Amino acid sequence: MSCLGNVELQVLDKNNEYTRMIENRARRISKYINSEEIFDILCIFLLKFRSKEYFEACFREWLEKTQEYAEIFDIENIESFCEEISDTYNKSRNDEEINDFRGKLFEVIMKEKYAPIYCKRDSIMECGCKVIIDKTEIIYEDIYHNIDCTKKTVDIAGYNSKDAEFYEIKVGPKNFKYNIILYLNKLFDFASEKKITQNLIIGCATMEKRASLIQSLETEKKKYDFLNYSNLMIRGREDIEKRFFS
Known part of the structure; x- marks a missing residue:
């Protein structure tokens, strides 16, 4: 931990x-x-x-x-x-x-790119981790009581008192289902309420283009009209390339 x-x-x-x-x-x-x-x-x-x-x-x-x-x-x-x-x-x-390899490779690449930012003395970073704020575990318990949709972890987490980034990452955008969005929103709301950092970013990242991810999220939103991703950062591969490879 x-x-x-x-x-x-x-x-x-x-x-x-x-x-x-x-x-x-x-x-x-x-x-x-x-x-x-x-x-x-x-x-x-x-x-x-x-x-x-x-x-x-x-x-x-x-x-x-x-x-x-x-x-x-x-x-x-x-x-x-x-x-x-x-x-x-x-x-x-x-x-x-x-x-499993496809997902892990994307995770490894993202971890290696974020490591210089958050693997420092005044920061922490983990992958596939539960986020605990003020001793409260951020857990999404499925509203439909489907235990397989309960979510307890985020793929990439980097934190310090100035900047914090939490991302769920998927190779393909269609894997961002309603439970992931609800979990990320819960994390965003609680982290914002507790003012854990000056600059908070919580979002989704995919190896597809951003427009494709937005399209998939909109499709999911049509199934669940209560779904809202307006507080989340939506990252496609062009955004990853601009930040880490330009």
Whole structure:
């Protein structure tokens, strides 16, 4: 658990042999993500290749087009990057393993980008953690009594007395369901009420374009007319590229 002032971040994500394997695979890829161009390539790849079957059928064609693109823009280490990601998919035993890898890779990249901001003496940062403010755990208990929709953690949390950022991150925008939005709103309301920081940002981030995420949120809002995401920061891949790769 990381603590600073009246804010505590308690990691709840599993830590076992399987999760460590997935994270190690993600870290082998993340070291190549050092420019806007290669991050864009990765986003397109992860959004497109969601199954073992599709990878085996379509990777060669994608690789040829990507190599042509990389040559035009003189992208460094593209061959090593493609070999590493191909090796990861080939080693993956099923679609569930591929899905876990996709999500973990995005999380690892975001963690590495936010670490220089919040992994400091006067700050705290965790991933997959429960947020506790003034000894109160921020938990969303599902209004429909579906235990699978109860939410206790946020994907990325960085905090100090001046700035704080809490993000739920998903490779694809359609994974932002009503329970996630309600949890983030609850976190926003309580953190604002307790004035935990000068600059508070709580939001959603995806590897798709921002417009696609907004469209998905609006679709979810039509199903649940009480849903409101106006207090949340909506980040698409163009926003991530502008902040960390420009």
